[in-house]
Amino acid sequence: GEDVEQSLFLSVREGDSSVINCTYTDSSSTYLYWYKQEPGAGLQLLTYIFSNMDMKQDQRLTVLLNKKDKHLSLRIADTQTGDSAIYFCAESRDNAGNMLTFGGGTRLMVKP
Amino acid sequence: DARVTQTPRHKVTEMGQEVTMRCQPILGHNTVFWYRQTMMQGLELLAYFRNRAPLDDSGMPKDRFSAEMPDATLATLKIQPSEPRDSAVYFCASGSEGEKLFFGSGTQLSVL
Numbered sequence: 492g493e494d495v496e497q498s499l500f501l502s503v504r505e506g507d508s509s510v511i512n513c514t515y516t517d518s519s520s521t522y523l524y525w526y527k528q529e530p531g532a533g534l535q536l537l538t539y540i541f542s543n544m545d546m547k548q549d550q551r552l553t554v555l556l557n558k559k560d561k562h563l564s565l566r567i568a569d570t571q572t573g574d575s576a577i578y579f580c581a582e583s584r585d586n587a588g589n590m591l592t593f594g595g596g597t598r599l600m601v602k603p
Numbered sequence: 604d605a606r607v608t609q610t611p612r613h614k615v616t617e618m619g620q621e622v623t624m625r626c627q628p629i630l631g632h633n634t635v636f637w638y639r640q641t642m643m644q645g646l647e648l649l650a651y652f653r654n655r656a657p658l659d660d661s662g663m664p665k666d667r668f669s670a671e672m673p674d675a676t677l678a679t680l681k682i683q684p685s686e687p688r689d690s691a692v693y694f695c696a697s698g699s700e701g702e703k704l705f706f707g708s709g710t711q712l713s714v715l
Contacts, residue, residue, distance in 0.1 A: 524703075526706075531708075532708055532709075533607075533694055533696075533706035533707050533708045533709050534646075534694070534696075534706040535706070536703045536704065536705075539703065579646065590648075590651065590659075591636075591648070591704065592648075593638075593645060593646040594645070595645040596645060596646075
């Protein structure tokens with residue numbers, strides 16, 4: 492079966508870059524996602540990447556995909572205190588891109 | 604601003620009581636998901652509907668949980684009878700095929 496894994500915790504200083512890593516096992520993944528969850532809120536889609544891409548940049552966010560190693564990363568440039576949240580990696584295998592398997596989440600703490 | 608609406612936001616109940624959680628998907632979306640989030644298990648998929656038809660509810664304990672979509676504007680998740688181990692945050696998400704998923708703010712359930 493599919494499995495998505497992330498480290499539990501990351502702490503950075505405001506202004507530094509954050510890199511959150513994720514590994515997955517299913518080579519047939521079609522889409523890979525990063526979601527952000529703030530306290531008491533639902534999950535908000537930050538960005539996603541198709542499995543045939545190796546990089547996607549969106550403002551302060553850069554997603555890198557190493558399909559050979561099944562490794563996905565999210566880099567947040569100039570991390571702000573408002574970026575403190577739990578970040579979930581997710582993968583999808585269905586063509587619709589809806590059926591998601593989530594990692595356990597990485598709690599990002601940004602220190603002023 | 605379209606959003607997925609979940610009610611209630613919080614529910615405290617006693618063991619053995621019936622719990623009904625409701626979700627109003629975004630108008631026009633044809634897929635609906637129910638996820639459960641706990642510290643120990645992370646995000647677990649409970650049920651998946653497409654065009655109101657249940658496609659996958661393998662993650663749902665069948666003896667006490669039931670999920671339905673009586674119409675396109677309402678999805679329900681029922682637990683009867685509820686147990687303390689059901690305490691979690693239950694998220695509903697909706698989407699269209701090939702489009703991103705939108706999550707509701709969740710129902711925080713506490714079963715005493």
